[in-house]
Amino acid sequence: MKVTIENSTTVKPIYDPSPPPPSTAYIPLSAFDKVAYDAHVAIIYAYRPPAMPTATLKLGLQRVLAVYREWAGRLGMNHKGETVVLLNDQGVRFVEASMDSRLDQTLTLLKPSQALQSLYPSLKGIEELLQVQVTRFACGSMVIGFTAHHSVADGQATSSFLVAWGRVCRGLDIGPLPLHDRISYFIPRDPPKIEFDHFGAEYTSKKIVEDEASRFNNVALDDIVVHKVHFSADFLTKLKARASISCPPSDITNNNKRATYSTFECVIAHLWRAITKARSVSAYETTHLKISVNGRSRMNPRVPNQYFGNLVLWAVPSAKVKDLLREPVSHAAKLIHEAIAKVNDSYFRSFIDFTTSKVKHDPDIVTTASVEKPALCPDIEVDSWLRLPFCDLDFGCGSPYMFMPMYYPTEGNIFLLPSYIGDGSINAFVPVFKDQLDTFRQNCYILD
Structure with a gap:
């Protein structure tokens, strides 16, 4: 081109x-x-x-x-x-x-x-x-x-x-x-009130970063392909019905219809299992799923949507590989739903206090957000753009009829976007190792 x-x-x-x-x-x-x-x-x-x-x-x-x-x-x-x-x-x-x-x-x-x-x-x-x-x-x-x-x-x-x-x-x-x-x-609290462990989600140590870098130092760009998966509206309806079986009784609505997990939670639960199936990892290894969570509506008092800056932290559900694959997709959806719910106002306030009182005084603490990793296996990171107003970006010639993220070949780093078809379907951009692509593609549309 x-x-x-x-x-x-x-x-x-x-x-x-x-x-x-x-x-x-x-x-x-x-x-x-x-x-x-x-x-x-x-x-x-x-x-x-x-x-x-x-x-x-x-x-x-x-x-x-x-x-x-x-x-x-x-x-x-x-x-x-x-x-x-x-x-x-x-x-x-x-x-x-x-x-x-x-x-x-x-x-x-x-x-x-x-x-x-x-x-x-x-x-x-x-x-x-x-x-x-x-x-x-x-x-x-x-x-x-x-x-x-x-x-x-x-x-x-x-x-x-x-x-x-x-x-x-x-x-x-x-x-x-x-x-x-x-x-x-x-504004941090005085005295600080650190209620949660922010290592692994937002922060890690330099030693862990060095160990991860050495683990993947033989991974080459040519080893990874970014595969686009299209989930139709019909597939998403079936997936939500299957994944939401584990919704607790407290989530049942007043009209006696059982609530469902969000489309996002169900899609990620499905992809988490599909990618893990394609990877050659031990059944006893732990896989983590890093999910960005917008804090504007979660902090109290609420931060206005017009706030310009970053206001995102991460939920990190985890599971043993054997449990993730042995249990149905509803089990993964439940883990994701519960982890996201925990990233509430208390968590955001705890993070502010931790950053202010601990991080600035410890040179060994570094952030987990790194573009240097060629692969995340056995973990997965998700960037969801499902709620971003793509169709509102009109310069006077109408809405865009196609949009897609940059080429970002980090194995395991998923981007989710609403399909530009406009029918409620979703596109997932999934970087996988080339030798695992066929297995992953076979698992993409299997509901089990």
């Missing part, structure tokens, strides 16, 4: 008619920002013609950056040596590119592979916190490749920015406005 780069520029905020704010200000990273991935995450959106002119996209981006200043800044240090977002308005990278073919001729190539990397800006050696690449096709279609540094914002906050950008391009107001306060919502 040959992509021609036509132009690459820096786009900076426009504050007209207001005067620009001071460029010496900064925003400190919160405890949640510090345990997020210290790397860019990319996603690709495809639009049918007629596509919005590049000038309109640029101008809209300049105006929305005046409201979301963090993206136009840089990571740096304050006088205490702490990492902060410098609000210096240095700008974002904007790349214009083209292909001399029709997008429908290229669709077969738009799968989770290295070819995708030509549709978003390079992630190597960059200082920008946000990058955009607009690729035009001969048919008039447009693909927008977007990359954002995860230390600045989580999926919900980044999605709000993208929707706001689209609204500005359509001549609409940004609403609701983002909340940039990363301090007052997360």
